[in-house]
Amino acid sequence: MKNFETKLTVYKNEILKKGIISFILNRIQKILDAILLLVILSFKPKHPFTFNKKNYFYSLSRYNYSWKNERSIEVPLIYEYVLKNKNKNILEVGNVLSHYYKVTHDIVDKYEKSSNVINKDIISFKTKKKYDLIIAISTLEHVGWEEVPCEPRKIMKALPYLRSLLKPGGKLVVTLPIGYTNPFLNKQINNNKLGFSQVYFLKRISLLNDWKQVSFSEVKNVEYNTPYSNANAILVGVIE
Numbered sequence: 534m535k536n537f538e539t540k541l542t543v544y545k546n547e548i549l550k551k552g553i554i555s556f557i558l559n560r561i562q563k564i565l566d567a568i569l570l571l572v573i574l575s576f577k578p579k580h581p582f583t584f585n586k587k588n589y590f591y592s593l594s595r596y597n598y599s600w601k602n603e604r605s606i607e608v609p610l611i612y613e614y615v616l617k618n619k620n621k622n623i624l625e626v627g628n629v630l631s632h633y634y635k636v637t638h639d640i641v642d643k644y645e646k647s648s649n650v651i652n653k654d655i656i657s658f659k660t661k662k663k664y665d666l667i668i669a670i671s672t673l674e675h676v677g678w679e680e681v682p683c684e685p686r687k688i689m690k691a692l693p694y695l696r697s698l699l700k701p702g703g704k705l706v707v708t709l710p711i712g713y714t715n716p717f718l719n720k721q722i723n724n725n726k727l728g729f730s731q732v733y734f735l736k737r738i739s740l741l742n743d744w745k746q747v748s749f750s751e752v753k754n755v756e757y758n759t760p761y762s763n764a765n766a767i768l769v770g771v772i773e
Contacts, residue, residue: 582744584610584735584769591742596632602763606735606744607670607708608633610769614666614706621665624698626655626707627672639664655691663700669707671764678715685717692728696772705772710764712757722768723753729770736766 547556581588584606592608593600599608612630615623615638623638628645630636641651641658651658655676677687695705711734712719721727736747736755752766759765 580743582606582735582746584746585733587613589613592633594633599633601742603671603708603710603737603744603767604629605742607767611668611670611706611708614668614704618666622662622700624664624667624695626667626669626695629670629672630668656687656694660698662698663703664698665700665703667695667698667703667705669695671708671710671767673707674709674713674715674718678718685715688718688727689721692772696728699772703773707770709768709770710757711752711755711766711768713764714757727770728772730773731771733769734766735769737761737764 547559551559581590583589589606589609591600591605593605594608597604599605608630612634615630615636625636625638625640626642628640628642628647628650631640631647631649639651639662640647640649641653641655643652643654646652673688673691676691677684680687692705692707699705709718709722711722725732732749734747734749734752735744736752737743738745740761742761747766755766757764
């Protein structure tokens with residue numbers, strides 16, 4: 534009974550704040566999401582996606598709605614690199630993987646508070662440690678761009694700095710959304726100016742959040758939030 538009363542209070546507050554129409558549309562969206570999730574859960578586990586000739590199973594977590602956005606492929610792809618470097622020095626920029634797996638590696642995130650997270654801007658993060666692997670899942674596009682003052686070119690400082698933290702033979706692997714709101718970043722991606730030694734692309738191809746590895750020519754004009762919400766294509770960049 535108490536839980537019901539609590540939910541009722543939350544609903545009343547939402548109606549007062551956003552209006553009855555917004556409340557109804559939000560409930561409809563939740564119902565549609567639930568139906569879509571049921572369809573995906575019955576279909577996706579049997580149909581992996583392929584990246585560099587290796588099959589991966591989609592992440593279907595409810596956290597951050599990974600089952601309906603780019604996290605569904607970013608998380609398993611990057612976690613595979615973590616598994617390959619088990620018991621080695623690993624740094625993650627942006628606290629992502631810990632929401633899906635139990636991890637023990639170093640994590641730097643400027644904003645997200647957690648006992649296992651170092652709250653530093655990546656440029657001001659100082660360490661004497663050198664890493665075998667550095668990873669970042671859809672994080673570097675925010676560096677500088679969503680800060681005050683805005684510094685769209687800051688990513689051009691962040692990538693070389695991260696590279697300097699690698700051990701000899703170490704590897705930096707990042708994912709970036711194609712067509713994000715940062716025009717400077719988009720230009721660097723289009724002109725292949727981010728300094729990656731290897732670059733790969735994946736594109737979303739269906740409402741059910743299916744993804745396929747493609748060439749750059751197939752994603753260069755892809756827009757963020759169109760036709761599906763969030764990223765409709767991602768870059769996987771490697772520096773080694």
